[in-house]
Amino acid sequence: xxxxxxxxxxxxxxxxxxxxxxxxxxxxxxxxxxxxxxxxxxxxxxxxxxxxxxxxxxxxxxxxxxxxxxxxxxxxxxxxxxxxxxxxxxxxxxxxxxxxxxxxxxxxxxxxxxxxxxxxxxxxxxxxxxxxxxxxxxxxxxxxxxxxxxxxxxxxxxxxxxxxxxxxxxxxxxxxxxxxxxxxxxxxxxxxxxxxxxxxxxxxxxxxxxxxxxxxxxxxxxxxxxxxxxxxxxxxxxxxxxxxxxxxxxxxxxxxx
Amino acid sequence: xxxxxxxxxxxxxxxxxxxxxxxxxxxxxxxxxxxxxxxxxxxxxxxxxxxxxxxxxxxxxxxxxxxxxxxxxxxxxxxxxxxxxxxxxxxxxxxxxxxxxxxxxxxxxxxxxxxxxxxxxxxxxxxxxxxxxxxxxxxxxxxxxxxxxxxxxxxxxxxxxxxxxxxxxxxxxxxxxxxxxxxxxxxxxxxxxxxxxxxxxxxxxxxxxxxxxxxxxxxxxxxxxxxxxxxxxxxxxxxxxxxxxxxxxxxxxxxxxxxxxxxxxxxxxxxxxxxxxxxxxxxxxxxxxxxxxxxxxxxxxxxxxxxxxxxxxxxxxxxxxxxxxxxxxxxxxxxxxxxxxxxxxxxxxxxxxxxxxxxxxxxxxxxxxxxxxxxxxxxxxxxxxxxxxxxxxxxxxxxxxx
Numbered sequence: 001x002x003x004x005x006x007x008x009x010x011x012x013x014x015x016x017x018x019x020x021x022x023x024x025x026x027x028x029x030x031x032x033x034x035x036x037x038x039x040x041x042x043x044x045x046x047x048x049x050x051x052x053x054x055x056x057x058x059x060x061x062x063x064x065x066x067x068x069x070x071x072x073x074x075x076x077x078x079x080x081x082x083x084x085x086x087x088x089x090x091x092x093x094x095x096x097x098x099x100x101x102x103x104x105x106x107x108x109x110x111x112x113x114x115x116x117x118x119x120x121x122x123x124x125x126x127x128x129x130x131x132x133x134x135x136x137x138x139x140x141x142x143x144x145x146x147x148x149x150x151x152x153x154x155x156x157x158x159x160x161x162x163x164x165x166x167x168x169x170x171x172x173x174x175x176x177x178x179x180x181x182x183x184x185x186x187x188x189x190x191x192x193x194x195x196x197x198x199x200x201x202x203x204x205x206x207x208x209x210x211x212x213x214x215x216x217x218x219x220x221x222x223x224x225x226x227x228x229x230x231x232x233x234x235x236x237x238x239x240x241x242x243x244x245x246x247x248x249x250x251x252x253x254x255x256x257x
Numbered sequence: 258x259x260x261x262x263x264x265x266x267x268x269x270x271x272x273x274x275x276x277x278x279x280x281x282x283x284x285x286x287x288x289x290x291x292x293x294x295x296x297x298x299x300x301x302x303x304x305x306x307x308x309x310x311x312x313x314x315x316x317x318x319x320x321x322x323x324x325x326x327x328x329x330x331x332x333x334x335x336x337x338x339x340x341x342x343x344x345x346x347x348x349x350x351x352x353x354x355x356x357x358x359x360x361x362x363x364x365x366x367x368x369x370x371x372x373x374x375x376x377x378x379x380x381x382x383x384x385x386x387x388x389x390x391x392x393x394x395x396x397x398x399x400x401x402x403x404x405x406x407x408x409x410x411x412x413x414x415x416x417x418x419x420x421x422x423x424x425x426x427x428x429x430x431x432x433x434x435x436x437x438x439x440x441x442x443x444x445x446x447x448x449x450x451x452x453x454x455x456x457x458x459x460x461x462x463x464x465x466x467x468x469x470x471x472x473x474x475x476x477x478x479x480x481x482x483x484x485x486x487x488x489x490x491x492x493x494x495x496x497x498x499x500x501x502x503x504x505x506x507x508x509x510x511x512x513x514x515x516x517x518x519x520x521x522x523x524x525x526x527x528x529x530x531x532x533x534x535x536x537x538x539x540x541x542x543x544x545x546x547x548x549x550x551x552x553x554x555x556x557x558x559x560x561x562x563x564x565x566x567x568x569x570x571x572x573x574x575x576x577x578x579x580x581x582x583x584x585x586x587x588x589x590x591x592x593x594x595x596x597x598x599x600x601x602x603x604x605x606x607x608x609x610x611x612x613x614x615x616x617x618x619x620x621x622x623x624x625x626x627x628x629x630x631x632x633x634x635x636x637x638x639x640x641x642x643x644x645x646x647x648x649x650x651x652x653x654x655x656x657x658x659x
Contacts, residue, residue, distance in 0.1 A: 086312070094622050095624070096348060096522075096622060096623035096625075097624045097625030097626070099621045111313075112318065113314070113316075113317045113318035114312065114313070114318070114320075114350070115318065115320050115321050116596070117321070118320055118350065118353055120386060121329075121353055121386070122349055122350065122353060124383075124386035125379075125383060126348055126349070128379070128383065128384070129349075129379065134386050137386075139621070140623060142621065142622045142623055160313060161312055161313040161314075161348040161349060161350060175291070188375075191375055191378060192370075192375045192376045193349075193376070194346070194372065208324070
């Protein structure tokens with residue numbers, strides 16, 4: 001049985017005026033996969049992700065999410081689809097006026113099918129799952145360290161039990177030890193909850209440890225796609241410069257040919 | 258199929274709610290909802306076979322209903338066996354419902370799929386969350402103490418701000434090339450020039466109102482010519498400065514407080530300090546100097562437009578011609594009243610800028626505090642303007658009045 005397709009992008013073109021961002025992008029993400037979306041700064045990774053959730057429309061081509069064409073979907077149905085997705089924004093995007101508890105509880109309180117009696121237990125479980133103790137629950141985002149902000153944001157992204165998780169540079173701004181712990185948590189959560197994920201990242205360690213597939217965005221196209229090991233062998237100049245550098249060799253064990 | 262087999266093996270005593278209401282949560286894709294089948298095995302135990310998706314969307318608001326139905330079986334004690342192997346997917350919501358009923362670890366008698374074991378394990382090891390985050394309700398004494406603390410911190414902060422401004426002004430006097438004239442000029446434009454329209458509109462309208470109301474009374478006594486004294490004195494001494502200051506406090510006071518607050522939110526204030534640049538010199542002093550210059554100018558403008566409105570209204574109601582009105586003003590109103598209005602403008606400008614900056618700097622890096630302190634800045638600035646106006650009225654009671 002072939003796994004279910006979660007996201008399907010077909011012949012996607014994106015133009016901002018004269019400026020072409022994406023040229024004929026085809027990308028398929030199946031259930032349970034953790035896809036690393038890799039590309040240099042300004043290569044349109046975030047735009048691609050925004051198109052996946054329907055925040056932006058591509059100039060041509062179409063995107064399907066959970067088998068529904070986003071350009072043909074009704075507004076309410078799109079909102080219901082988005083309820084099945086969680087997004088971890090790069091800066092966390094926590095509500096600064098709400099405490100950690102209220103931040104994580106917020107999507108739960110807004111979702112009609114959750115009984116209020118369950119919310120407290122669920123919030124504390126989410127915090128445990130991202131490795132935070134109950135003592136942070138009463139704090140405001142401004143009183144948290146960078147790593148804690150990412151964790152709370154992840155807990156909030158996980159609040160509605162998403163089937164699909166978007167992570168925008170989850171380890172940026174974290175020290176290597178904290179980043180490693182964060183990746184470790186993500187792996188455990190993936191085992192526990194079985195979500196599908198799209199990860200925008202520049203972190204080679206994260207690609208190696210977490211991602212089950214990589215897609216490399218360069219020259220407006222997906223130049224390489226497949227398992228991390230396969231992609232690392234790709235001869236495209238951007239891929240080569242990324243993976244055959246000293247760090248790439250260390251992380252992926254590639255010998256320069 | 259779970260249900261088919263269950264029916265074949267033993268007497269089905271109950272069948273969980275297997276309706277498919279509210280498919281909207283799954284956006285068209287049919288999702289097998291969370292349900293259960295209860296049957297008896299050969300040893301007389303009740304076997305609860307859970308089926309479907311025990312997830313947020315599979316349970317879809319029926320957590321309480323499912324739990325209360327299943328609780329009936331739980332009360333049978335050891336004679337219940339949980340079979341969760343037919344559960345298609347399990348998430349935290351499903352696990353929470355099961356955990357409340359079964360507890361996962363406390364007694365055996367549960368079978369789960371290997372891929373769900375980690376989540377069940379997690380719930381079984383869950384630590385009880387604290388009872389409440391909110392501190393106990395504050396008594397009257399606590400409220401009083403916190404009021405006192407708030408007042409003290411305001412006084413301390415404001416004094417520190419004044420001290421810092423005094424020190425920095427001293428430094429700037431010795432190094433006049435460091436005075437940020439560009440910022441001063443920009444603030445004069447922003448707070449002064451761009452306020453010309455609104456102050457003119459309000460000034461003219463108030464002039465018209467004053468003129469109409471006094472005209473009726475004066476006509477009754479046959480003292481029409483005193484309209485010049487009433488309008489000239491009240492607008493130049495009192496209304497012009499007060500209206501201009503209140504409008505500037507609302508327009509620029511809020512803008513200044515919010516600007517400083519957003520700079521706190523985006524860490525721009527910290528960036529300035531880290532570069533060794535004084536916040537007071539670059540951000541606060543220019544605002545104070547600019548308002549001390551712009552507000553008296555606005556007072557002149559408001560006086561002029563207010564008197565114009567009054568004149569036109571007096572012409573219509575009392576038939577006093579505009580040239581004769583203008584001619585009468587210098588003799589009717591001592592010039593010291595106009596100068597007093599200008600002095601008020603300078604003082605009000607400094608007060609509004611100081612209070613806006615004081616509250617702007619108190620803004621905490623969160624959105625709630627931004628709104629709260631901006632409101633406080635405007636309300637306090639307007640109150641302070643009226644307070645100082647009263648002080649002026651008392652201090653100058655013998656000056657410029659007939």
